[in-house]
Amino acid sequence: MTPPAAPPRKLVKRRPSETTRQDRLAALGCAVSATLLTWFVMHLLLDSPGWLADLIVAYLLYLAMLYLVTRDRLGRLAASDRLVSTVVVTGALVLLAPLLSLLIYIVAEGAPYLRPGFFTHDMSAVAPTDPVTDTGGLHAVVGTLQQTALTLVLVVPLGVLTAVFLNETRSRFRRPVRIMVDAMSGLPSIVAGLFVYAALIIPGIQAGVGLFSYNGMMATLALTMVMLPTVTRTVDVVLRLVPDGLREASLALGASRARTVWSVVLPTARTGVTTAVILGIARVAGETAPLLFTSFGALGMNANPFSDPQESIPLFIYRFIKQPLENVQQRGYVGALVLILLIFGLFAIARVVGRDRSQRKAKRITVKTQENR
Amino acid sequence: MTDTEVSYVDSPARPLVELTGGPPPGAAELESREIGAWFGDRLVLEGVSLRMPAKEVTALIGPSGCGKSTFLRILNRMHELVPSASLTGEVLLDGKDIYADGTRPQQVRLRIGMVFQKPNPFPAMSIRDNVLAGLKLAGVKCGDKDALVEQSLERAGLWREVRDRLSSPGGALSGGQQQRLCIARSLAVQPNVLLMDEPCSALDPTSTRRIEQTIAEIGHEVTVVIVTHNMQQAQRVSDHCAFFLAAENEPGRVIEHGPTDTIFTAPSDERTYDYVNGRFG
Numbered sequence: 001m002t003p004p005a006a007p008p009r010k011l012v013k014r015r016p017s018e019t020t021r022q023d024r025l026a027a028l029g030c031a032v033s034a035t036l037l038t039w040f041v042m043h044l045l046l047d048s049p050g051w052l053a054d055l056i057v058a059y060l061l062y063l064a065m066l067y068l069v070t071r072d073r074l075g076r077l078a079a080s081d082r083l084v085s086t087v088v089v090t091g092a093l094v095l096l097a098p099l100l101s102l103l104i105y106i107v108a109e110g111a112p113y114l115r116p117g118f119f120t121h122d123m124s125a126v127a128p129t130d131p132v133t134d135t136g137g138l139h140a141v142v143g144t145l146q147q148t149a150l151t152l153v154l155v156v157p158l159g160v161l162t163a164v165f166l167n168e169t170r171s172r173f174r175r176p177v178r179i180m181v182d183a184m185s186g187l188p189s190i191v192a193g194l195f196v197y198a199a200l201i202i203p204g205i206q207a208g209v210g211l212f213s214y215n216g217m218m219a220t221l222a223l224t225m226v227m228l229p230t231v232t233r234t235v236d237v238v239l240r241l242v243p244d245g246l247r248e249a250s251l252a253l254g255a256s257r258a259r260t261v262w263s264v265v266l267p268t269a270r271t272g273v274t275t276a277v278i279l280g281i282a283r284v285a286g287e288t289a290p291l292l293f294t295s296f297g298a299l300g301m302n303a304n305p306f307s308d309p310q311e312s313i314p315l316f317i318y319r320f321i322k323q324p325l326e327n328v329q330q331r332g333y334v335g336a337l338v339l340i341l342l343i344f345g346l347f348a349i350a351r352v353v354g355r356d357r358s359q360r361k362a363k364r365i366t367v368k369t370q371e372n373r
Numbered sequence: 374m375t376d377t378e379v380s381y382v383d384s385p386a387r388p389l390v391e392l393t394g395g396p397p398p399g400a401a402e403l404e405s406r407e408i409g410a411w412f413g414d415r416l417v418l419e420g421v422s423l424r425m426p427a428k429e430v431t432a433l434i435g436p437s438g439c440g441k442s443t444f445l446r447i448l449n450r451m452h453e454l455v456p457s458a459s460l461t462g463e464v465l466l467d468g469k470d471i472y473a474d475g476t477r478p479q480q481v482r483l484r485i486g487m488v489f490q491k492p493n494p495f496p497a498m499s500i501r502d503n504v505l506a507g508l509k510l511a512g513v514k515c516g517d518k519d520a521l522v523e524q525s526l527e528r529a530g531l532w533r534e535v536r537d538r539l540s541s542p543g544g545a546l547s548g549g550q551q552q553r554l555c556i557a558r559s560l561a562v563q564p565n566v567l568l569m570d571e572p573c574s575a576l577d578p579t580s581t582r583r584i585e586q587t588i589a590e591i592g593h594e595v596t597v598v599i600v601t602h603n604m605q606q607a608q609r610v611s612d613h614c615a616f617f618l619a620a621e622n623e624p625g626r627v628i629e630h631g632p633t634d635t636i637f638t639a640p641s642d643e644r645t646y647d648y649v650n651g652r653f654g
Contacts, residue, residue: 253482
């Protein structure tokens with residue numbers, strides 16, 4: 001392909017970096033002097049109240065020094081730029097810290113006792129005094145998976161349809177519906193559980209209707225009320241991002257409105273709809289309050305969500321963490337670890353399912369063309 | 374148009390791929406009668422009567438805001454998608470009013486395709502699926518989809534550039550290619566009329582020339598109505614021309630219409646003369 005006469009020229013790849021060597025040295029110098037100054041002021045001159053005070057003083061000193069040094073070297077504009085970017089990065093780190101420490105804490109507490117046996121038996125034959133490693137959570141995992149799956153089956157069609165109604169129709173009822181959805185998303189989750197309890201379970205038990213008593217399906221209904229507004233609002237926002245030009249193009253080809261939504265709008269918003277579902281899963285898989293008076297919880301396995309009380313992981317955690325015995329409390333941490341792993345797993349599945357098909361195809365094609373070269 | 378050209382058109386070199394459930398074959402004549410249009414209470418267009426002959430290219434020219442695009446959108450019932458829009462008058466497609474009671478907009482739009490100012494291929498579909506989108510969306514059947522894809526892309530002048538990557542996404546093409554893909558998508562359902570709303574305004578000169586060639590080729594097979602701001606383009610591609618103008622705070626009207634040569638060389642209205650010679654607008 002290459003013309004024969006052209007001499008081979010070495011290409012040097014360059015990537016201009018944001019910070020220079022001097023910048024990094026100055027920042028390091030500021031950090032060192034801020035630390036030393038803090039030590040001098042807080043420990044030699046004053047009596048430091050604790051490490052947190054030291055940290056705050058050191059950080060403020062560092063910011064001040066960085067600003068002054070940069071202003072001296074590069075001017076006022078560069079100095080305030082450096083100052084603000086440092087503060088922004090600090091903010092991100094501060095936000096990340098609780099999340100990471102929570103994860104590390106749960107893993108450290110739960111991981112030593114998590115055995116494969118957790119996924120093979122339930123708690124019906126485990127005595128409170130048995131070692132923590134004997135904990136069995138199969139019944140809770142099954143309950144959570146079934147209830148989350150049933151909730152998804154109810155919520156995804158309803159939520160997507162409501163979002164389509166809000167976005168793609170010209171009905172006069174869009175405004176009231178939108179207000180309702182907003183109000184519902186502020187509903188405390190325990191109220192959803194109470195509502196199902198008061199409106200369905202009490203009359204159901206009195207009338208002797210099997211479905212309307214303590215079981216996984218009732219929990220699903222309560223969870224549906226929690227998840228529906230989350231999914232509806234997210235899908236609503238995502239559909240609004242689909243350019244109107246695509247709708248017009250579809251209509252101009254002779255498509256009906258319904259066909260346009262189904263074949264053009266929803267496929268275009270596919271990744272966004274997946275995000276909505278992920279947010280919904282995250283919302284309900286860890287919910288405890290709506291389950292308290294609905295699925296009620298159990299120690300033994302119940303794989304039928306439509307009758308009899310059913311355990312789920314949040315209830316499992318709640319049950320054991322409030323017990324007085326320490327090795328029983330430890331079972332709660334094992335449950336918490338499994339719940340986090342489960343939610344990660346569900347996220348991963350949702351991402352794979354919702355990945356943009358055309359992009360995946362494009363990637364494969366670029367790989368192929370590169371191979372051909 | 375000379376007789377030899379007409380005879381060439383009447384016996385096309387390549388018969389179109391057969392569709393079932395699509396528009397009736399051939400081009401159709403479009404005629405508007407006393408069209409007026411409102412957005413809310415504001416009258417934006419008044420008394421537009423225009424004949425757009427079959428198998429010829431009609432260009433709508435005029436300064437911005439004179440109602441050309443509104444008029445174009447009235448021709449395939451896209452105007453009514455704007456919530457506050459209303460209109461008066463009638464549009465005849467081969468003699469039948471497309472706004473008559475009982476005529477569904479979907480049927481009308483299937484027969485009268487449209488290409489928009491901004492290229493808008495469906496991003497979630499491959500190039501091939503984009504071309505075939507009209508079949509799926511409008512419920513048209515085709516026995517030989519591969520042949521239809523090839524023919525549509527060829528008519529839009531894009532086949533040679535994309536034939537090796539039909540399964541890559543339509544959004545990955547350049548702007549000019551995307552616009553030709555949109556033309557191919559419109560042509561795939563074999564409409565009787567093709568409306569084009571400033572199809573080249575977002576494109577570079579090379580892509581513009583390519584699309585003008587395409588218009589020249591398909592102009593023998595379907596009726597084309599094109600809105601353009603580019604005088605030279607109108608002169609190059611169109612057989613007929615209509616000049617729209619809106620005086621201040623007044624609705625747009627057709628000032629003059631006729632064969633393109635006449636409009637550009639010997640217009641009867643002074644305002645037309647000024648406009649086509651670049652004196653204003």
